[in-house]
Amino acid sequence: MEAVTMAKAINLSLRDALARDEDVLVFGEDVGALGGVFRITDGLQEAFGEERVFDTPLAESTIIGVAVGLALRGFKPVPEIQFDGFVYSGFDQIVSHVAKYRNRSGMSMPITIRIPFGGHIGAVEHHSESPEAYFTHTAGLKVVAPATPGDAYALLQSAIADPDPVIFFEPKARYYVKEEVDPKREVLIGRARLAREGTGVSVIAYGPTVSVALEAAKAAEKENISLEVIDLRTLSPLDMATIIESLRKTHRAIIVHEAPVFGGFGGEIAARIADDGFDLLEAPVTRVGAMNTPYPPARFEKLYLPDVDRILEAADVALAYG
Amino acid sequence: MADVVEVVATDDPVRPLFSPAGELTAAARSRLGLSQDALRDLYRQMVLIRRADQEALNLQRQGELGLWGQFLGQEAIHVGAVAALQPDDWIFPSYREFGMAMCRGIDPADMLTWFRGLSAGPWDPREFHFAPLAVPVASQVPHAVGFAMGSRFKKSKDVVLGTFGDGATSKGDWHEAMNFAGVFKAPVIFLCQNNHWAISVPLAKQTAGSIAERAQGYGFPGIRIDGNDVLGVLAAVRGAAERARRGDGPYLIEAMTYRMGAHTTSDDPSRYRTETELQAWSVKDPVGRYRAWLEGQGIIDGAAIKTIGDEGESMAHAMRTRLLAFTPAPPGEVIFGRVYARPPDSFLEEREEFEASLESS
Numbered sequence: 001m002e003a004v005t006m007a008k009a010i011n012l013s014l015r016d017a018l019a020r021d022e023d024v025l026v027f028g029e030d031v032g033a034l035g036g037v038f039r040i041t042d043g044l045q046e047a048f049g050e051e052r053v054f055d056t057p058l059a060e061s062t063i064i065g066v067a068v069g070l071a072l073r074g075f076k077p078v079p080e081i082q083f084d085g086f087v088y089s090g091f092d093q094i095v096s097h098v099a100k101y102r103n104r105s106g107m108s109m110p111i112t113i114r115i116p117f118g119g120h121i122g123a124v125e126h127h128s129e130s131p132e133a134y135f136t137h138t139a140g141l142k143v144v145a146p147a148t149p150g151d152a153y154a155l156l157q158s159a160i161a162d163p164d165p166v167i168f169f170e171p172k173a174r175y176y177v178k179e180e181v182d183p184k185r186e187v188l189i190g191r192a193r194l195a196r197e198g199t200g201v202s203v204i205a206y207g208p209t210v211s212v213a214l215e216a217a218k219a220a221e222k223e224n225i226s227l228e229v230i231d232l233r234t235l236s237p238l239d240m241a242t243i244i245e246s247l248r249k250t251h252r253a254i255i256v257h258e259a260p261v262f263g264g265f266g267g268e269i270a271a272r273i274a275d276d277g278f279d280l281l282e283a284p285v286t287r288v289g290a291m292n293t294p295y296p297p298a299r300f301e302k303l304y305l306p307d308v309d310r311i312l313e314a315a316d317v318a319l320a321y322g
Numbered sequence: 323m324a325d326v327v328e329v330v331a332t333d334d335p336v337r338p339l340f341s342p343a344g345e346l347t348a349a350a351r352s353r354l355g356l357s358q359d360a361l362r363d364l365y366r367q368m369v370l371i372r373r374a375d376q377e378a379l380n381l382q383r384q385g386e387l388g389l390w391g392q393f394l395g396q397e398a399i400h401v402g403a404v405a406a407l408q409p410d411d412w413i414f415p416s417y418r419e420f421g422m423a424m425c426r427g428i429d430p431a432d433m434l435t436w437f438r439g440l441s442a443g444p445w446d447p448r449e450f451h452f453a454p455l456a457v458p459v460a461s462q463v464p465h466a467v468g469f470a471m472g473s474r475f476k477k478s479k480d481v482v483l484g485t486f487g488d489g490a491t492s493k494g495d496w497h498e499a500m501n502f503a504g505v506f507k508a509p510v511i512f513l514c515q516n517n518h519w520a521i522s523v524p525l526a527k528q529t530a531g532s533i534a535e536r537a538q539g540y541g542f543p544g545i546r547i548d549g550n551d552v553l554g555v556l557a558a559v560r561g562a563a564e565r566a567r568r569g570d571g572p573y574l575i576e577a578m579t580y581r582m583g584a585h586t587t588s589d590d591p592s593r594y595r596t597e598t599e600l601q602a603w604s605v606k607d608p609v610g611r612y613r614a615w616l617e618g619q620g621i622i623d624g625a626a627i628k629t630i631g632d633e634g635e636s637m638a639h640a641m642r643t644r645l646l647a648f649t650p651a652p653p654g655e656v657i658f659g660r661v662y663a664r665p666p667d668s669f670l671e672e673r674e675e676f677e678a679s680l681e682s683s
Contacts, residue, residue: 025475051475057505062464062498069468072412072453073476093495096458097465104443104454108663140661163663190666237666 003178009149010040010114010170013156014078016183018048024160025070026053028063028080028114037082038116038175060086064093067111068101076110076160084117084169085126091134098165099140108163112156117145118208118258119305120173122298129295130259135167136236136268142189143236145169147210149179151233154187162189171208192239194246198228201315202246202253204269206232209256209306216311225315235265243269244277251282252318256306261289283321286314333570334543336561344547344578346554354553358621364405364552365616366630368397368609371421373634374430377641378420378437382587386646387437392583393418395550398608399485399515399577401425402555407483407563414453414466414484418515422485426450430637431644440650442660459520460486460493463512467499470508470566481566483559485513489520491533500574504541509566511559512537512574515549517581522594537574549577550608580606653680 004012017024026044028036032055035042045053056063060081067077081087087094094113101109119128135143142164146152152170159166166189195210196217205213210231217227228246232239247253253273255266266287273285288306296304339350356364375392382390393400400421404413415422424430428445435441436455443454456462466484473480490496491514503510514533518525537544548554555577562573580603584591616622650656658665658673665673 057498057501059494059498059501061495062467062502065461065464065495065499066468066471066502069414069465069470070472071468072447072465073469073472075472075475089494092458092461093464096461097456101454102663103660105447106443106660107447142666237668240668 001180001182003180004149005176005178006146006149006152006170007038007040007175009153009179009181010156011042011044012181012183013153014041014044015047017078017157017160018044018052021076022052023074024052024076024078026078026080027056029056029058029082031055031080036080038172040114040170041080060090061093064090064098064113067113068093068097068109071109071111072107076112078112078114078160081113081115083127084115084129084131087115087131094135094141094167095138099138102164103140109165110160110163111165112159112168113165114168114170116172116175117169118171118173119295119301120208122301124298125295128298128301130257130290132167132169132235133259133263133265136265140165141236142166142234143169144189144234145171145207146233147171147174147195147205147207147231149177150181150185151187151193151231153181153183154185155189155233158187158189169207173208174211177211187233190234190237190239192230192232192234192242194228194242195231196227196229198226199249200226200228200252201318202228202230202243202250203256203311203315204230204232204243204253205256206235208258212306212308213256213311216308216315219308220312220315225319227315238269238272240272240276243273244280247273247277247280251280251322253281253285254288254311254314254318255285256288256311258305259289260292261287262292264289283318286317288314333565335565336545336558336573336575337543339557339561340545340547340554344545344554346548346551346557350557351553354557361616361621362626364401364556365609365612365622366633367401367405367425368552368612369630369634370637371400371424372397372609373638374424374641375420377638378434379583379587381434381642381645382437387434388439389437389586389588391418391586393421395580395582395603395608396515396517397421398552398612399513399549399555399579402552403483403485403513403559406556406559408480410451410480411563412451412453412466412469412480412482414462414469414482415455416459416462416486416490417455417457418487419455419485423450423452426452428452429644431641431648434641434645435648435650438645438648440648442656460490460496460499462486463490463496463499464502466510467503467506467508470503470510471506473509474506479567481509481511481563483511483513483563485515487520488514488516488518488525488528488533489523490514491536492528500536500540500572503572507569507571509569510572511562511566512572513559514574514576515579516576517579519581519585519595521585521589522591524595534574534576540572542572542574544574544576546576546578549579550606550611552608552612579608653677
């Protein structure tokens with residue numbers, strides 16, 4: 001297959017899911033004739049009709065709420081939240097119902113909620129956020145964040161097929177990166193991947209920061225520093241086995257995400273490393289992420305988001321130990 | 323010039339059955355087509371759910387339930403609405419619909435295990451077509467609409483009843499769900515149990531306008547009716563359900579009633595409402611009123627009333643006995659058992675650790 005963008009890979013994945021299973025429904029704001037503001041649903045309404053792919057009124061809480069009702073009726077809803085910063089209106093339905101409905105009823109919630117997330121697109125306020133930790137903190141949900149077109153295709157297949165609800169974070173800054181996609185390759189939820197082998201420091205990343213970590217690893221190589229890059233792919237459940245395996249080689253870990261470090265998902269990873277891998281460590285685990293402020297105006301986002309230099313500085317600090 | 327929008331639905335089969343004040347007309351009452359047995363059974367169901375409500379209150383006062391929310395005074399809505407639906411029609415309740423659940427055949431002792439803190443969800447909604455209780459106010463209304471949209475997509479003939487109180491109509495989820503229902507022409511009946519109080523806040527402080535008339539703004543009809551008349555509720559829900567079943571979309575019924583008890587056993591209504599108001603509503607008690615009507619029609623006599631009362635007593639006794647004898651599933655199963663359909667390994671490990679800690683302690 002020829003190389004496609006992540007946007008196209010997700011579109012193909014939705015198309016294949018819709019074609020395979022008539023209970024799959026795609027809906028949200030502007031996903032119909034327009035094909036979504038990022039064109040992720042381009043052509044799907046035309047191909048599958050207005051009862052399978054449809055525009056909804058502009059109301060995130062009830063987009064999620066009707067997904068619950070449709071799931072109870074036997075459908076596999078794949079609602080789209082247009083931007084990360086708009087999911088908060090749907091937060092109560094996600095946390096109180098999508099995540100907990102099975103626990104109180106025994107009825108599964110095979111819902112995949114797609115959310116473009118992260119910054120680096122020069123957008124106005126509310127369009128560049130990284131709200132993943134709100135969802136990893138909620139039992140009952142599974143949370144994934146692919147970094148490549150191939151993983152986006154495959155993980156979306158796994159998410160839609162999963163009987164449990166999945167929050168599917170799409171790194172919108174990576175939508176137009178191309179890669180060959182093999183639709184037969186399976187990626188299970190809960191499995192990280194080694195994006196680059198190395199021996200000096202393990203850099204743990206997901207979604208948009210995987211490519212930053214890989215750039216840092218390339219730059220470090222010139223200074224004879226070897227970074228191993230782990231692409232988590234799934235945040236909840238967390239693949240600790242892959243992280244610990246890497247630490248057996250490197251004994252040092254850096255966690256990179258776009259979300260603010262304080263209270264962020266990196267804290268959970270660091271704590272789990274302390275629990276499961278304390279004896280392996282030769283340096284403190286450090287986190288590279290955003291400062292504890294609201295997302296800044298776009299002209300300042302490069303200063304705010306993790307970059308190659310900050311990862312390299314953290315690697316230097318880690319390597320100075322032991 | 324703006325387009326003219328037709329906001330008043332012309333196909334309203336419910337409104338002609340009611341007077342402008344929301345009373346079922348004598349003509350409509352005589353055309354309900356219910357047998358004497360069916361009419362007596364509505365009374366019987368109201369007596370049984372009221373007796374169960376009283377027994378649950380007693381159990382809470384005796385320390386056997388963590389909490390109880392009485393529905394005293396709202397029995398006509400619970401019984402009339404369920405009687406108007408087909409068994410395949412799903413009901414999406416809030417948290418005060420214990421009576422409706424009983425009318426659907428759910429064992430009241432099972433239901434009370436939720437209030438006793440022994441179960442996260444005591445019944446299988448698929449068996450009774452009765453969704454779990456929804457505690458966050460109005461959050462169940464979008465579920466009812468989504469389910470009904472699904473029925474339409476599947477070309478099924480079932481309809482959905484979503485019920486809620488007057489307080490719920492202040493919430494965004496309520497407005498959003500009404501709007502979705504209108505846009506998608508979902509076969510859903512919205513049943514507002516306007517009991518005049520949202521904990522301590524009276525209707526006048528909850529909303530400045532009419533609840534029923536809001537339906538027009540969403541593109542479907544609505545009506546305010548006397549919610550203490552079981553036959554009125556039955557007629558309205560039945561009419562709205564038939565209309566939805568034909569594919570004509572949603573309907574909003576605002577059934578006026580009164581919460582005769584406290585919000586829950588943690589509440590103290592003496593801090594915010596008067597005895598005088600309560601007495602004014604006592605006169606309109608749905609059970610007494612209906613019994614008087616049945617007696618006037620010669621449909622029920624003293625012996626039948628006593629038989630039903632006795633049935634209530636034995637039901638209450640059995641409910642109490644079964645509840646107190648209920649043994650929950652083991653802790654690991656209650657806490658972890660139903661969270662995921664496909665539990666992650668790390669989740670199963672946490673359960674194993676928890677269960678091992680119980681064995682070792």
